[in-house]
Amino acid sequence: MNTRGPAADDGLHLVPFRGLRYVPERVGSLAAVTSPPYDVVVRPDGLHHLESADPHNIVRLILPQAISPGTRHRKAAVTLDRWLAEGVLAPDPEPALYVYEQSSGDILQRGIIGALELTTPAEGIVLPHEDVMPHVVEDRAALMRTTAANLEPLLLTYRGDGDGPADVIERTVQRAPLLATTTEDGFSHRLWAITDPAELAAVSAGLAEHQALIADGHHRWATYLRLREEHAQPGPWNYGLVLLIDTARYPLRVRAIHRLLHRLPVADALAALGDDFRIRRLDDTALPEAMASLASAAADGNAFLFAGDGTFHLVDRPAPALLARTVPEDRPQAWRTLDATVLHATLLDHLWHIPDAPEDISYIHDTEAAVAQAERRGGTAVLMHPVREDVVRDLAQQGVTMPRKSTSFGPKPATGLVLRSLALD
Structure with missing residues (x-):
């Protein structure tokens, strides 16, 4: 060598x-x-x-x-x-x-x-x-x-x-x-x-x-x-x-990696959000159209698409006070506003109390597979919008790591x- x-x-x-x-x-x-x-x-x-x-x-x-x-x-x-x-x-x-x-x-x-x-x-x-x-x-x-x-x-x-x-x-x-x-x-x-x-x-x-x-x-x-x-x-x-x-x-x-929550039904996931997010049910909507709605919402801030109960739920506009309480302040603003950061710090850790362990969460690249598995298991698929490469590179150059499985290049x-x-x- x-x-x-x-x-x-x-x-x-x-x-x-x-x-x-x-x-x-x-x-x-x-x-x-x-x-x-x-x-x-x-x-x-x-x-x-x-x-x-x-x-x-x-x-x-x-x-x-x-x-x-x-x-x-x-x-x-x-x-x-x-x-x-x-x-x-x-x-x-x-x-x-x-x-x-x-x-x-x-x-x-x-x-x-x-x-x-x-x-x-x-x-x-x-x-x-x-x-x-x-x-x-x-x-x-x-x-x-x-x-x-x-x-x-x-x-x-x-x-x-x-x-x-x-x-x-x-x-x-x-x-x-x-x-x-x-x-x-x-x-x-x-x-x-x-x-x-x-x-x-x-x-x-x-x-x-x-x-x-x-x-x-x-x-x-x-x-x-x-x-x-x-x-x-x-x-x-x-x-x-x-x-x-x-x-x-x-x-x-750059594509997103989705989360499959094995033990959390969609109804329970939504109920735990209370009034801290805007929730819109997308009835009679196919997956491509639902993902397009997610992309549109993500352009204005944090947004997620929940699936697993036969339909889609667009979740966005988190309450600023909730984010201030749950997202760590010792990181750059670009990191604090990532969808993956809000998902892990605010939803998984604070609202749902779900550990990041294999028996609770699977990370799935394929969108259709994530939805299908959630429906089959009675869990919740949290579908994500991808992060831009320049954001990823800028954070990496600052020595800041994103939540695991945040991107799929x-x-x-x-x-x-x-x-x-x-x-x-």
Whole structure:
């Protein structure tokens, strides 16, 4: 593993690695072995669908199924070793950075996958913007520790200025890719390897001038840092697998992550609000129209959409006195007025008294899935409006983290196109 060079002291240090990739001849199709990131595969039917798509689907590594956590993690390690021995997965012949492209309709995203040297938030190079849940970090750490692998890249963004990485990416995509596939969500994926020393140097020099925002993968980044602490000597555990996107060229979409409150029926959720919110019942309204009403209300202040009883309830205009009593004052105004802040500090903590625990709250990216699960379980889906990327970045640069699961940046990289084995670095 390369060491930090003098030009990279104050910025990103991305290094090549020998990627583990599926051998096309050993699987049904590359699309059939990919998966969304582990935290997007939230429903059992989604997990089973992926498992049945191909016996070697990557979900068997990122979300192994067994009775106990320890057994699950060991099962993933055994599966990874078996796939390597059987030639299902194989390492590339030499270390590389990888240009990765996703496209669908008018969406085009390109970035670079590599092993990024880990830094703490205090160093101001990689900026988190959300809190994490300790039990998730513990689970991901146990999985990475047991498999000695980074199974899926984090999604990081930076603001480029037409520097070396952009030029290298544009030249690289003119060549034939290592792989190309289209997943069932309609996204096309292509991957290229960069091994030329001059091109690697251009990428390194360009990124050394930048800091990055964690767009997706806060728990895995926290896991990387924990595992680095466990390995005192410099080496492969000082690096983690990431995808870096220059959002000056390829802006990401920012979506909300919704909350499913398992034990709180909609009627009880609404009753607890009293006169401190405006509540409007949206009868005979389809989900797209209801979300449009939420967007309109959110333009004027905090707003939420409750679902789970067969209709939608638009909740907005919280009483200023209530917010003054319940929202902490020791944070910037931009943080205090976030919908996620008001949801957690005012609604969950103060009015509903619901702990942020897995048995009480699920975090769901898909809007339809959140509504369907709430209706099936008799709970409440709290549907959110997304935060703008500039707000996220500004808070992160101030060292202020948002409530966990506040944003969903996308498109997210497909899991399974390239993996990193720490044993090879």
